[in-house]
Amino acid sequence: MARSADSGLLRYFLRRLAVMLGLLVLVSVLIFAMVEILPGDVGNLILGQYATAENVDLVRQQLGLDRPLAVRYLDWMGGFLTGDWGDSWRLGTPLAPLIGRRLYNSVVLAGVAFAFVIPVSITAGIVSALRRDRLTDRVINGISVVSITIPEFVSSMFLILFFSLLLPWFPSSAMVPEDAGPLTTLRYLALPVIAISPVLIGYIARTVRASMITELGADYTRTAYLKGLDPRTVITKHVLRNALLPAITVIANQIAWLVGGLVVIEAVFNYPGIGQLLLQAALVQDVPMLEAIVLILAAILMLSNLAADLLYTMLNPRVRAQATGGAT
């Protein structure tokens, strides 16, 4: 029986993966079409407004822009899949290594952020559920409502003013020196991480709080209490297990927010991540770089959502039975 459930889960996963790949192809067409169709002539973009018509044509030929749209798309996609992502128009250098390096930096920043956000937000959610409607709950709720709404660049500026200018505890730029050890790196990343966290903490904490409250009122919780179990055991062994499940989905959904936040945070703190690269590419209209970054981000977002769904399905017997067509 266990085996058939496993194969059902595998089939479910493969089906989802296939759908995701299909969507990704669709997204790649959309990205390509969006960037190529929107106005702005490439020759003029590169050579400037006063370039002669012949020179503009020459540049278009060199870039292969005189070919039909479909051919260019297939060429782009083919290159993408084989690791040749083309060259930046502005820098003239290959994109793949540059984007890879920047992506790595962003993953480091995001990793540190999540390592900070997840324990803090889950604890906040649990505490406010247990102290429901009391002062602690209200304060936590108030902080999360307020912090969700303030744009990241605003809170970043306040952080820089307080903890870098007024109290010189942290550097105002997150340009980590080459030879920095882990502790120095953390010091450089502290302000960006604190700036990006509130929104994530707010959402996750509120979800955990809501599902904790539901589970605390459930019949099995009452039974456990009436059996005479220690309240601590009831919470940790029974309630938490169920209450934390929805948090997985929310955390995965927050990855999209995190990426959006990273774009802003990296700009404010001069952090050499993929968000900053995206902004630079957008401001100078470096089309190949824009296309590559957006496609990479789309793939990462879709993969993380898929991973979260899969984790959720594996951990939740009820959903597992549904997803695998009742194979259990």
Next chain:
Amino acid sequence: MIGTRLRTLLASPGVTLAVAVVLGWLAIAVIWPLLVPYGPTAQQLGGRYAPPSAEHWLGTDNLGRDVLSRILAGSRSVLIVGLASTTLGVAVGTTLGLVAGFYRGRVDELLMRSLDLLMAFPIIVIASVILAMLGPSRLNLVLVIALMLAPYNARVVRSAVLSWRDRDFVAAARLRGESGAYILFRELLPNIMGTVNVEFTMRLALSIFAVATLSFLGFGIQPPTPDWGLMVSEGRPFYQIAPWVVVAPAAAIASLVVAINVVAQRLRAS
């Protein structure tokens, strides 16, 4: 109904304050030319980086412009773009939500899946790509933000429609031979107006968040127009010698978005 709404809004001092802040900024956006002590773009190169004083309550910036005047004048662009994009986004989103929720079936499936796809992307990422290609202008900013808000709105409206579409009065309208548009906008829409109003307030906060952020990043309002997001990014290089140039617009943005959100939360809870 407006009366009871107002009373629930004014029930707690925090919410009353939030309403006052929102109305205050709205009033300033309309009458700022009467209030400003100096022209918001008037430069006084002799008086650059002046700290807050009796003449310049919030100091001056790198070009000697009066920060208070720029803050008051800047409320207009953020509120115009915010209100316009929210109105457009909620109008489009509500229509899509009504159509999807009422017709169900394949239309619903197709609409919702495409919106899911749009929502899978961070707003700021799509907005910067589109604005980079279209070029920054107030109209483009409104269109892009409306496009980003509509899916979220459509989803909420759709689920509100689902609980009304099977009522007798809808069936009756169908039997009378009313058109689809009539049922959507004259029968269903009035019943979900409460939801739409709450949605509008919540989306307005998000929209102002986006306007400020995009202007800060350089894709929104362009200099020398006084704008809060832009003022923060213009003041950033010299925040160490003139922090007031950054603090004032940052505080203005925070006060407006927090106040709108407090009102929205309250409306949703009631």
